[in-house]
Amino acid sequence: xxxxxxxxxxxxxxxxxxxxxxxxxxxxxAFSERCTRCNDCLKACPEGxxxxxxxxxxxxxxxxxxxxxxxxxVTACQPQxxxxxxxxxxxxxxxxxxxxCLPARGVECRVCGDFCAVRAIVFTPRAGGCALPQIDxxxxxxxxxxxxxxxxxxxxxS
Numbered sequence: 001x002x003x004x005x006x007x008x009x010x011x012x013x014x015x016x017x018x019x020x021x022x023x024x025x026x027x028x029x030a031f032s033e034r035c036t037r038c039n040d041c042l043k044a045c046p047e048g049x050x051x052x053x054x055x056x057x058x059x060x061x062x063x064x065x066x067x068x069x070x071x072x073x074v075t076a077c078q079p080q081x082x083x084x085x086x087x088x089x090x091x092x093x094x095x096x097x098x099x100x101c102l103p104a105r106g107v108e109c110r111v112c113g114d115f116c117a118v119r120a121i122v123f124t125p126r127a128g129g130c131a132l133p134q135i136d137x138x139x140x141x142x143x144x145x146x147x148x149x150x151x152x153x154x155x156x157x158s
Contacts, residue, residue, distance in 0.1 A: 019053050020060040020157065022073045023090030024082045032057065035081035044076035049144070062144030062157055066115075069143070093142030093157045095120070095135050100154040103130035112146035112155055121146060 022041055025031045037056040047066065050073055053059030060067065069090050074082045084090075095112075102109035103123075108130045113121040120139035123131035147155045 018158070019057065020062075020093060021091075022050050022058050022060060022082055023067060023069055023071070024074050024084045024088070025091070026081055026083060031081045034079045036079050038078070040076040040078065041073035041082060044072040046070060046072060060144070060157075062147040065148070066143045066145035069141070091142055094137055094140045095142065095144075095146055096156050096158055097133055097135065098154050098156070100152040101133065102152055102154070103132050106130060109151065111149045111151065115145045115149050117143075117145060 021028070021031055022045075026034065035057055037052075037058075039052065039058075041058050042050045042052065047064070047068060049061055049064045049067060050058050051061045051064070058073075067090075071084055074084045077083075097112075106129060110123060110131075110133070112133055113119075113123060118139050118141060120136045120141070121133050122136065124134055125131045142157050144157050147157055
C-alpha cells in the first residue's frame with residue numbers, strides 16, 4: 001500500500017497539502033472519523049464553495065466564492081463532523097499574502113481590499129513605491145473573499 005506522502009508526490013505534489021475543512025469542523029482526526037462523506041454539507045452550501053476533496057472528504061474551494069458563515073453546512077451534517085459551539089469561531093484560517101503580490105513588484109493593485117467586507121486588508125503607503133497590503137489578523141475572518149479576485153494568486157487562506 002502506498003502511503004499518503006507518496007500518493008501526493010505521485011500526483012505532482014512534493015508533500016501532502018492540508019485540506020481546508022468547512023467551518024466548525026472538528027479537529028482533523030475526529031473530523032475524518034465522524035465524516036461519512038455523504039456530501040450533505042456540499043449540497044447545503046449556498047455559496048457552492050464546499051467540494052469533494054481527497055478521499056471524498058469535504059474541503060473548501062475559495063475559487064468558487066467566499067464563505068458567509070451561514071452554518072447551513074453545520075445544520076446538514078448529521079454525523080456532527082461539523083459542530084457549532086456557542087462563542088466559538090468558525091475556524092482559525094486567515095488570509096496570507098505571498099511574494100507574487102503585485103504592489104510588492106511595483107504594480108498598483110488593491111483588488112483584495114475591495115473585496116474584503118470587514119476591511120481586514122489595509123494598504124500602507126511607502127515612499128517610492130506602491131502601497132502594500134497588510135492583513136489585520138484580528139479582523140480577518142478567513143472568509144476567502146480576497147483570494148479568488150487576486151490576479152496573481154498571491155493570497156491564500158490557511
